[in-house]
Amino acid sequence: MREVRPLCYVTSAVFKSLAYLVLLLVVSACAPKFTPSPHYAGVAKHLDVGGDVMLYADVDGDFSATADYLDKIIERVHKNYPELKVDRINAKRLLGKLGVDQVLAMGLSSSRDGKAFRNKAFFEFGKNRRGLLLLTSSPAHAMEIVQQAPGDVDIAFESDLKVKSLMDLVEGIAEDVGGKDGQKLFDGLKEKLPGTSLSVKQIIGQLDTRVVGILRVDYQRAFVAPGNEKTTVPGFDALFSVDNLAAVFDAYHGLLQALPNAKCSTEGDLQWVEFDAPIPGAAWLKPVLVKNAKSGRVFVASSKAFVKEYLSEKNRDKPPLAQAKDYRRATADFLPQANALTYVSSALMPKITRFVKPLGKDDKDARATFDIMLQLLPEGGIPFAAQQVNLPDGLYYASFAQASHKTTLFSALAVGPALVASVAASAVTRLLAHASREPEPAPFDFGGDKAPDAASAVIADAPAVDDTSDPNSTERFRIPLGGPSRGATQPLVNIVEFSDFQCPFCARVNPTLTQLLEKYPDDVRIYFRHNPLPFHSDAALAAQAARAAQEQNKFWLMHDLLFAHQESLKRTDLEAYATSAGLDKARFNRALDRGTYSKAIQDDAALAAQFDAAGTPAFFINGRKLVGAHPLERFSAIIDEEIAKAKELMAAGTKRRDVYTKLMATASKPKPHKD
Numbered sequence: 001m002r003e004v005r006p007l008c009y010v011t012s013a014v015f016k017s018l019a020y021l022v023l024l025l026v027v028s029a030c031a032p033k034f035t036p037s038p039h040y041a042g043v044a045k046h047l048d049v050g051g052d053v054m055l056y057a058d059v060d061g062d063f064s065a066t067a068d069y070l071d072k073i074i075e076r077v078h079k080n081y082p083e084l085k086v087d088r089i090n091a092k093r094l095l096g097k098l099g100v101d102q103v104l105a106m107g108l109s110s111s112r113d114g115k116a117f118r119n120k121a122f123f124e125f126g127k128n129r130r131g132l133l134l135l136t137s138s139p140a141h142a143m144e145i146v147q148q149a150p151g152d153v154d155i156a157f158e159s160d161l162k163v164k165s166l167m168d169l170v171e172g173i174a175e176d177v178g179g180k181d182g183q184k185l186f187d188g189l190k191e192k193l194p195g196t197s198l199s200v201k202q203i204i205g206q207l208d209t210r211v212v213g214i215l216r217v218d219y220q221r222a223f224v225a226p227g228n229e230k231t232t233v234p235g236f237d238a239l240f241s242v243d244n245l246a247a248v249f250d251a252y253h254g255l256l257q258a259l260p261n262a263k264c265s266t267e268g269d270l271q272w273v274e275f276d277a278p279i280p281g282a283a284w285l286k287p288v289l290v291k292n293a294k295s296g297r298v299f300v301a302s303s304k305a306f307v308k309e310y311l312s313e314k315n316r317d318k319p320p321l322a323q324a325k326d327y328r329r330a331t332a333d334f335l336p337q338a339n340a341l342t343y344v345s346s347a348l349m350p351k352i353t354r355f356v357k358p359l360g361k362d363d364k365d366a367r368a369t370f371d372i373m374l375q376l377l378p379e380g381g382i383p384f385a386a387q388q389v390n391l392p393d394g395l396y397y398a399s400f401a402q403a404s405h406k407t408t409l410f411s412a413l414a415v416g417p418a419l420v421a422s423v424a425a426s427a428v429t430r431l432l433a434h435a436s437r438e439p440e441p442a443p444f445d446f447g448g449d450k451a452p453d454a455a456s457a458v459i460a461d462a463p464a465v466d467d468t469s470d471p472n473s474t475e476r477f478r479i480p481l482g483g484p485s486r487g488a489t490q491p492l493v494n495i496v497e498f499s500d501f502q503c504p505f506c507a508r509v510n511p512t513l514t515q516l517l518e519k520y521p522d523d524v525r526i527y528f529r530h531n532p533l534p535f536h537s538d539a540a541l542a543a544q545a546a547r548a549a550q551e552q553n554k555f556w557l558m559h560d561l562l563f564a565h566q567e568s569l570k571r572t573d574l575e576a577y578a579t580s581a582g583l584d585k586a587r588f589n590r591a592l593d594r595g596t597y598s599k600a601i602q603d604d605a606a607l608a609a610q611f612d613a614a615g616t617p618a619f620f621i622n623g624r625k626l627v628g629a630h631p632l633e634r635f636s637a638i639i640d641e642e643i644a645k646a647k648e649l650m651a652a653g654t655k656r657r658d659v660y661t662k663l664m665a666t667a668s669k670p671k672p673h674k675d
Helices: 008-031 040-044 061-080 090-097 131-136 164-184 201-202 248-255 304-313 325-330 347-357 365-375 405-435 451-458 504-519 538-549 555-564 571-580 585-594 597-609 630-651 654-663
Strands: 053-058 103-113 115-124 157-163 208-224 232-240 261-268 270-275 288-292 297-303 340-344 382-390 396-402 484-488 493-499 524-530 616-619 624-627
Touching: 040 053, 040 103, 053 405, 061 090, 090 131, 090 164, 090 288, 103 131, 103 405, 103 630, 131 164, 157 164, 164 201, 164 624, 232 261, 232 304, 248 261, 248 270, 248 288, 248 297, 248 325, 288 304, 288 396, 325 340, 325 382, 396 597, 484 538, 493 504, 493 597, 493 630, 504 524, 504 555, 524 538, 524 597, 538 555, 538 571, 538 597, 555 571, 571 585, 630 654
Parallel strands: 493 524
Antiparallel strands: 053 103, 103 115, 115 396, 157 208, 157 340, 208 232, 232 297, 261 270, 270 288, 288 297, 340 382, 382 396, 484 524, 493 616, 616 624
C-alpha cells in the first residue's frame, strides 16, 4: 500500500527549499565581483579554448612592478654597503630598452589529435613595440620550403633572422649601462677579417635576413667516418642558405679559387664553387658553395645536384613538401603565412631512437642516462611541425607534437633534474670506486665499438640498399673464382659474393640468393668471399669461424647459423654454433686461437679493395659489379642478359665450361694491390 505523507511534511519541505534559495541569493549578492581581464578575449581568440590544456596570465604592469622592486633593492644595497661599489643600474630603464614591459598577456592551449597534440601560444603586445619586440615586427609571408623542399626530406626549416637588429639592441643597452666602457666591448667587431676588406660588424649589418635548411637522411648510404674506422655516418643530402651574404661570398671567392680541390663555374645567375674531396664509400658527397648573383643568396650544400633539386621543380622527381602526407597532417591548422617554420618527418624519429638505444648497453651508468634520454624522444609515426607568426597584436606560435604544453613543462621540471641526477650519480659512483681503489668502470666512448653497432641496427631496419652501382653498366671486371661455392656444376653465370657476417644487408640478401639458385639450377653458381668491415667488431672472428667450419666441410651450415644469429657473434657464441653444427670442437677452437685463417680472410678483403668493393654485400655477376641487397628482379635482369651472352658465345663455338674464361679475357683488370 502506497504511503501518504501528512500535509505538514509537504509544507515543511517547501519552506526548507525556499529558505535555501534565499540563502543562496544572499551569498551571491555578498560575494566579491571579479572583473575579467581586458586582454583575455584578445588572447583567447588565437587559442583552442576548451581543449586538454588552457593557461592564461595577465602580465600587464607585472614587469614594471618587478623592475621597481629590483631598483629598490639595488638602492638599499648601494646605501648600506657602499664598499661593494654596486653599479647603479636602473632596472626600469633597462626593461624599457628591452621592451618587455609591452607584453600585456599570454596564453597557452593544447588539444589532443590522435596520439599527438595541437599546441598554440599567444603573447599580446602593446602598440608601442620596442627593444626585443621589434624582432617580431616584420610581416608574415609564405614559406618558401613548403613548395621548394622535396617531399621526402626529414628536416626542413625556414626562419626570418634579425641578427643586425639584435646586435643594435645589445650595443645600445651596453652603451646605456656602461657608457664608453660598454662601447669598447664591441670594438673588436670593427677589425677586418683576414684576407678580406670586411669586418664582422659589416657582415652582421647584412644579417636582418632569412635562413633555410633541409636535410634528407639516407641510412642506405652509410659510410665510415674518415679518421675513425669504428664510427659509421649515415648518408645524407643537406642544404643551408642565407640571404644577403653575397658580399661575404665575393670577399672569399678569390681565396676559394686558389684551392687545389676547388672548381669554380657560372651557370646563369648562379656562381658555383665545387669541392672535390672524395671520402671512401661516400662518392655522392661533393660539397658546393653557391651564390645567386641576382638575389645575393648564398647556399652551402652536400652536392650540386641537391641544390638544383631544391631550386627547380624540373629537377625534382618527387612532389614538394606541401604534398607530403606527414606535412599536411602536421600543419592542418597552421596559418598560411609565417615568419618561421620547422618540420621533422615521422620517419626520422624511429631511426634516431634505434641509433641511441644501443649506445652504452655495456655501461650501466651510460645506459641509465640514455634510458632517460629515450623518454624525451617522440614515438615513431608522429611528425613534428611548428610555426611562428608575427601578428599586429602580438606573437603567435603553433605546433603539432607528441607532447602537450603541460607535458613539456612537467618534463622540464621533472625529467630535466632526473637526467642531471643520473649523470651526477654516475660521477659519484666513479669517484667512490676510485677512492676505494676498486677497478673503475670502463669509460663510455661515443667513438668506440658500440656506436657502429648502433648504426648497423639503424641500417638493418632500412630498405634494401641501392648503392652507386649503375644498373645500365655492362663493364666487366676480371674477378677470379674461389672460395666455398654452391649451385650449377657447369654454370653459364658465376657470381662472386663479398660478404660480412655482421652486415645486416648481407643477411637480408641471403633469401634472394637462395631464390636465384632455385630459379637457375643449371646456370648459376655462387662463390662466397669474406670482406669483414672494420667497424663491425665481431665480423673478422666470425669470418674465421666460417673458414674453420669450411675445413670440416660444414661451411654453409655455419654460414646460415652466423647470419641467423647476427646479433650474437662473440667467441662463446661461435663455439656454441660449432657444437650445434657438429664440428670437431678442439680443432675449431685451435684454429681460432692461432688465427689460422686470418691471412686467408685478409686476402679476400684485399681482393675486394682491388675492385673497389668497399661496401657489403658486393656481387660480381660474370664480372659485372652490383653492390647492395637488391631484390630478385634486379639480379635476374643481369643474369638473363649474361645467359643470353653466354649462349651467343656457345653458338659461336665456345664450350660451356670455357664461357667464363672467354668473358674474363676482355674484362677490366683489378687495381694493383697495396700492402
